[in-house]
Amino acid sequence: MHSTNTSTKAYLSDTGTPLCVESVAMTFSHSSNQRTLDPRTKLFLLLAANLMLFFHVSVITQLIMVVLFLLPLAVAGRWKLTVNFALTYAVLTGLGFLDPDALGSPWLHVVSALAVGCTMMLPCFITGAYAFTTTSPSAFICAMRRMHAPESVVIPCVVVIRFFPTIAEDYRQIRNAMALRGIAAGGWGLLRHPAQSLEYILIPLLMNATNVAQDLSVAALTKGLGREGAHTSRTEIRMRIVDWIMMIVALIPLALDIAGVIH
Amino acid sequence: MTASNSPADNTIQTSNQNSGKPTESGKLEVADLITIGVFAALYFVMVCVATLVSTLFTGGFGSIFLPAIAALISGCVYMLLAARLGKFGGITVMGVVIGLFLFISGHFVLSFIASIVFPVAADLIARAGRYKNKALLLVSYVVFSYGLTGPILPLWFMKDAYIASLQARGKDAAYIDGVFANINTGTFFISMAAILVCAIIGGWFGQKMMKKHFIKAGIV
Numbered sequence: 001m002h003s004t005n006t007s008t009k010a011y012l013s014d015t016g017t018p019l020c021v022e023s024v025a026m027t028f029s030h031s032s033n034q035r036t037l038d039p040r041t042k043l044f045l046l047l048a049a050n051l052m053l054f055f056h057v058s059v060i061t062q063l064i065m066v067v068l069f070l071l072p073l074a075v076a077g078r079w080k081l082t083v084n085f086a087l088t089y090a091v092l093t094g095l096g097f098l099d100p101d102a103l104g105s106p107w108l109h110v111v112s113a114l115a116v117g118c119t120m121m122l123p124c125f126i127t128g129a130y131a132f133t134t135t136s137p138s139a140f141i142c143a144m145r146r147m148h149a150p151e152s153v154v155i156p157c158v159v160v161i162r163f164f165p166t167i168a169e170d171y172r173q174i175r176n177a178m179a180l181r182g183i184a185a186g187g188w189g190l191l192r193h194p195a196q197s198l199e200y201i202l203i204p205l206l207m208n209a210t211n212v213a214q215d216l217s218v219a220a221l222t223k224g225l226g227r228e229g230a231h232t233s234r235t236e237i238r239m240r241i242v243d244w245i246m247m248i249v250a251l252i253p254l255a256l257d258i259a260g261v262i263h
Numbered sequence: 264m265t266a267s268n269s270p271a272d273n274t275i276q277t278s279n280q281n282s283g284k285p286t287e288s289g290k291l292e293v294a295d296l297i298t299i300g301v302f303a304a305l306y307f308v309m310v311c312v313a314t315l316v317s318t319l320f321t322g323g324f325g326s327i328f329l330p331a332i333a334a335l336i337s338g339c340v341y342m343l344l345a346a347r348l349g350k351f352g353g354i355t356v357m358g359v360v361i362g363l364f365l366f367i368s369g370h371f372v373l374s375f376i377a378s379i380v381f382p383v384a385a386d387l388i389a390r391a392g393r394y395k396n397k398a399l400l401l402v403s404y405v406v407f408s409y410g411l412t413g414p415i416l417p418l419w420f421m422k423d424a425y426i427a428s429l430q431a432r433g434k435d436a437a438y439i440d441g442v443f444a445n446i447n448t449g450t451f452f453i454s455m456a457a458i459l460v461c462a463i464i465g466g467w468f469g470q471k472m473m474k475k476h477f478i479k480a481g482i483v
Contacts, residue, residue, distance in 0.1 A: 221293060
């Protein structure tokens with residue numbers, strides 16, 4: 001049930017027969033989705049968004065950068081997310097420019113200041129959402145390996161990504177079992193006895209987690225995760241021209257702002 | 264067919280050797296790393312729950328109490344990991360993985376530093392008690408909980424940037440001072456103290472749960 005650790009040479013057992021690994025790899029080899037950027041570019045965009053926080057950039061730079069960050073999100077087909085972020089940014093920026101004194105209601109200062117604070121954080125959230133929603137686990141792992149992340153960090157990351165759906169599934173079943181016994185039923189039932197809810201949900205999750213950890217270890221070791229040397233990947237990632245252009249274009253407004261050209 | 268079968272057999276054999284061997288050596292092996300991954304996933308879910316709760320309760324500057332709430336609820340996860348693994352490096356790796364996921368999900372990049380420094384310290388403290396001494400484990404959990412302060416540190420360290428961007432939008436200085444009367448060293452210490460208290464309660468709760476469920480079930 002939990003033998004889904006397919007990031008390395010694992011496809012060997014997916015086909016059921018120990019075929020020649022190389023030929024399988026050739027047949028099924030596919031590059032990651034053409035319409036998203038390379039994971040490393042996404043990482044760069046995240047860093048750029050963070051730099052914007054460091055060097056408190058001007059409103060114009062912020063606007064340019066937000067548009068730049070929203071562009072790949074739209075290209076990747078995440079329309080709803082893009083529109084949501086664009087609207088949020090527009091509303092927050094508008095609120096930030098409110099002049100409460102002119103409107104005669106000083107309490108609006110709080111709203112306005114909060115809006116400015118949220119606007120500053122928004123580029124980070126946009127790039128974060130982009131990285132999170134458009135990167136396949138295998139592309140992410142492949143990128144980490146390429147960047148020579150130590151195996152002791154890569155393997156837990158594989159497991160974390162693979163384990164999230166299991167947690168969601170377990171949680172649903174635990175809640176069903178609790179409902180069957182009439183514990184914490186209804187919308188606010190969980191909040192009535194927080195410590196009890198925590199115990200009743202977390203303990204089964206942990207019990208299961210220890211079992212899953214053992215299952216996964218056996219499965220992963222069978223699939224050669226523990227082997228020395230370089231691991232191949234079904235997913236190919238490579239820096240395309242679009243990636244380089246995106247990185248350079250994102251860097252220009254930032255550099256200009258830090259140099260003081262844009263105010 | 265026989266020729267193509269033998270490599271697979273070899274793999275299984277070697278893996279059996281790896282997993283069958285009791286992991287007594289001090290080094291982290293693949294099985295340990297997978298255990299860490301599973302617990303890191305659970306811990307990350309706890310952090311997400313804490314973010315949700317914290318945002319609901321405190322509104323805009325929601326994440327001030329994020330580390331405290333996370334510390335309150337994830338004691339069980341930490342204690343079970345420490346007991347299951349019992350070797351140096353596990354807590355550190357979990358902290359690093361959490362930091363990585365926080366960064367990718369759009370948190371402040373400096374949070375990464377906090378989520379390396381504090382877990383290493385926590386790991387050292389827990390090792391001093393051989394991952395069995397309850398008091399030291401509790402202390403180590405408290406230290407580990409400070410690793411989550413990364414996402415909220417900008418509130419204090421980015422204050423100047425925030426003020427500058429408020430001024431750029433034409434807010435007057437007196438008003439800005441008024442806003443930041445709340446976000447000062449006072450709230451910093453309150454937030455840090457909240458982490459301390461919550462981590463002690465959470466860690467104690469975790470140890471109680473360990474005793475009640477896992478030791479009886481023979482998992483630890």
